[in-house]
Every structure is written in C-alpha cells, then in structure tokens.
Amino acid sequence: MSEIRDDRQYTQTHEWILDNGDDTYTMGITDHAQALLGDMVFVKLPNIDDKVSINDEFCVVESVKAASGVYAPADLKIIEANEALDDEPELVNSSCYDGGWLVKFKSHSVGDLMDATAYAQILN
Secondary structure, eight states: OOOOOTTSEEOTTSEEEEEOSSSEEEEEEOHHHHHHHOSEEEEEOOOTTOEEOTTOEEEEEEESSOEEEEEOSSSEEEEEEOTHHHHOTTHHHHOTTTTTOOEEEEOSOOOSOBOHHHHHHHHO
16 A cells, blocks of 8 residues: 655645645655656656746656656746755655655645545545
C-alpha cells in the first residue's frame, strides 16, 4: 500500500503539494507514482524563475520503465529546484516526500486539490 501523508494535498495526476505557510509550496510525486514508474534514472527540472500556467507540464521524471510529466497545480513561479536529483534521481524512489522533492514554487492559490483521504480513495 502506498504511503500518503496527511500534511500534504494531492492532485489527480499523482503530485503532492506541501504548503510552507508563506505563499510558497514544495512539490513532488507521490509514493504511488514513484512505485508505478520504477527506478528513477533522470529528472528534468525547470529553471529558477520559470513561470508556469496551471495544468502545464513543467518537469519530467524518467525511470527505467517510462518518462512521465509533472503538472502545475496552479499558476506558479519556480523559486527552487532540487539539484540533488541531478546526481541522485533515485531519491525520488527512496524518499519521495522528503529528500526526493522536485521543486519549490510561489503561488497565490493552488487550486482544487485533494486531502489525504480523498487521494487514498482514488487509489482504491
């Protein structure tokens, strides 16, 4: 069974978003998504200050099985990318909610997201 953390919100496309409490958010892919994709071999991260529109693909995670897009949950501006993934993309597998986060972004609103209970229901 996939790990789902109560302190995050989730998208239909299996990304998690953590509200940092200051109009910034941290984002990554869920445990369910990383398990389906398998061993990560590459992560293409966006650039700092990139502006992304809601639902646009802005990051790609590539595993031995497939490449998958990561989608913006809101209109946002990238403020940090997890550069550790350049050398260790497998952090997405071993620590998707902690060391394997993808980006930090600034946004005025993150739109219509699911809480942990609702996300767990779509996985069943």
